[in-house]
Amino acid sequence: MLATKELNHQELKDIIYGAAFLGAGGGGSVVQGMAMVKEVVDSGKRVVLVDLESVKDDGLAVVSAGMGSPAAAKHGWRNEHLPAFDLLEKYLGKKVDYVVPIEIGAGNIAVPLHTAAFRGKYLVDADGAGRAIPELELTTFEIYGVPISPMAISDWEGDGAILFTKDSLKAERIARQIVVAFEGCAGIALYPMSGAKLKNVVIPGTLSLSQKVGSLLRKVREENLDVCEVLSKELRGYVLGVGKVTSKTLEMRGGFDFGVVEVELKGGGKLRVHFKNENIVAERDGKVIAVAPDLICWVTTSGEPLTNVDVDKGMEVAVIGLKAHERLRTEKALRAFKHLYSEVGFNIEYKPIEELIK
Amino acid sequence: MLATKELNHQELKDIIYGAAFLGAGGGGSVVQGMAMVKEVVDSGKRVVLVDLESVKDDGLAVVSAGMGSPAAAKHGWRNEHLPAFDLLEKYLGKKVDYVVPIEIGAGNIAVPLHTAAFRGKYLVDADGAGRAIPELELTTFEIYGVPISPMAISDWEGDGAILFTKDSLKAERIARQIVVAFEGCAGIALYPMSGAKLKNVVIPGTLSLSQKVGSLLRKVREENLDVCEVLSKELRGYVLGVGKVTSKTLEMRGGFDFGVVEVELKGGGKLRVHFKNENIVAERDGKVIAVAPDLICWVTTSGEPLTNVDVDKGMEVAVIGLKAHERLRTEKALRAFKHLYSEVGFNIEYKPIEELIK
Incomplete structure (x- = not known):
């Protein structure tokens, strides 16, 4: 630019x-x-x-x-x-x-x-x-x-x-x-x-990126495109799952929103996204497939972005994973994120989304 | 000095x-x-x-x-x-x-x-x-x-x-x-x-005055003098009453201590001191004899100064009134103090202690 x-x-x-x-x-x-x-x-x-x-x-x-x-x-x-x-x-x-x-x-x-x-x-x-x-x-x-x-x-x-x-x-x-x-x-x-x-x-570059994502989502809505195809291609994103939200739990603890959203996947199986305000761990049928700081993002299949406040039972959603920037993947950065995993119920170490998704 | x-x-x-x-x-x-x-x-x-x-x-x-x-x-x-x-x-x-x-x-x-x-x-x-x-x-x-x-x-x-x-x-x-x-x-x-x-x-001059009062009280204690005589003479104070504390009420409201201390006077009659943290109104047998900003001060007859936290049932005390400084007696100042009277239960206007005590 x-x-x-x-x-x-x-x-x-x-x-x-x-x-x-x-x-x-x-x-x-x-x-x-x-x-x-x-x-x-x-x-x-x-x-x-x-x-x-x-x-x-x-x-x-x-x-x-x-x-x-x-x-x-x-x-x-x-x-x-x-x-x-x-x-x-x-x-x-x-x-x-x-x-x-x-x-x-x-x-x-x-x-x-x-x-x-x-x-x-x-x-x-x-x-x-x-x-x-x-x-x-x-x-x-x-x-x-x-x-x-x-x-x-x-x-x-x-x-x-x-x-x-x-x-x-x-x-x-x-x-x-x-x-x-x-x-x-x-x-x-x-x-x-x-x-x-x-x-x-x-x-x-995150505002330019936001603008790009926003324009892609607009295109998806206007031209009725496949949101997964567009985002995975244009953003080098990983499709973690597509399906219908079947449940959402939400609990307020210590000033934070904790919860789990469950998605029944189109092709069968279940995706669970565990959040502390933001999404921290995604698991598919018990296998962890993405963890913060890598991004686990919500979007409706029609191209509307969602936060955890917006996500609701019955919605048709796509869950897209993105690699975190290298500055969030240093040893120092990963140490800061580590406590989040156990807070949402996982005794795990960070692994990059590109390895987990294999 | x-x-x-x-x-x-x-x-x-x-x-x-x-x-x-x-x-x-x-x-x-x-x-x-x-x-x-x-x-x-x-x-x-x-x-x-x-x-x-x-x-x-x-x-x-x-x-x-x-x-x-x-x-x-x-x-x-x-x-x-x-x-x-x-x-x-x-x-x-x-x-x-x-x-x-x-x-x-x-x-x-x-x-x-x-x-x-x-x-x-x-x-x-x-x-x-x-x-x-x-x-x-x-x-x-x-x-x-x-x-x-x-x-x-x-x-x-x-x-x-x-x-x-x-x-x-x-x-x-x-x-x-x-x-x-x-x-x-x-x-x-x-x-x-x-x-x-x-x-x-x-x-x-209020620190010099404190020092003077402190040295007078010390003299009262060391030489076993009459505290009322000494303070009324040296400070041009008014003796509002001398006697025994017979009761003290204390109620915490809105972060303040409100209460009344009752003193059975030596020569007969009762003195009541009404406070909001500090002493606001003194009345003797139903007659108001001193109000803030004029000072209503506690001292034991042996010469120990007291706060409302210290004052207790059974103590022999002298209640001494002092004229407030002219800067606390301007219209502006008295307007600021006015709400205190009703807060301790009195529907009155300010009058100088030298008039009330007559």
């Missing part, structure tokens, strides 16, 4: 749809994402994507995100990420150049996209996970040692705080409490870093 | 005892205050008091305090006020010159005294209430419009935040939540202001 590229309405919508698929079961809803895109488009603001290689080493990058539960909040989301971004920029006393998504997902892409548009910053074509993840410690920012603080947190009125902590666990503990004071919703701006640092830690 | 004065061990102890009396029923315990004084003395640090008039207009003053419940905290108090002070000083990017107590009380004087000693700053001979008060909005900082933020809050490890809010209610709401993340104890540093501003808002 070009070094920078202004995204049009269709491209923005495609990004949201593609990000929903790449969210691997999580990352927020398409509805939430599309509402933010609409706000951006209606306002006439521009979203300018910059590819990671073109980011200037001495530029300043900041992660923009939301925290808390818009569903639980009294008023829903009210663009809390903007005052949080402003608070951090003011604190840093320097112009922020680049806005970076914390992870890929329909909601969690929309927030930094909205910030970039309304604050006139570049949106970086990269993110801190290349998928959605249940915990901050699984971001590449954490894995590759970017300090989380100074971290800004704000409510929609602009009341907030700059946090200074020795690690992200403490920052998250404080921030979660502040979210309570804010009645469920906060904007955050965190991981301020140089462009040079950014290049060394994030997963590159 | 001299412009600055280094306080010796005896003077420090007297300040704590006197502050316990002037706390008007609240402000923390003598035990807590004495422990901090001991730490200061053992460390060989100096406490240098500066009188308000000598404060430089372009100097920088900061209020140092604790927040939360050391009793409820897992580990008790661990000098959280020091990293909070450091955090604010670092944020402000300027050397703080003056440490100011938020209010007068055995515990709440000890904290800024400790900060001043361990950070080599002047301790200002003044505070934001001239007594202890149940709510932040009753400080003269609030009454006379000093912005509460930037406000630092920290745990003992130095993890914390700088809060930015439009008012103190929001700051307190956020800070209270952070105290939960800190398991019950936080240090705070707030109301950063110029020396010029400081002079226009605080109650002057």
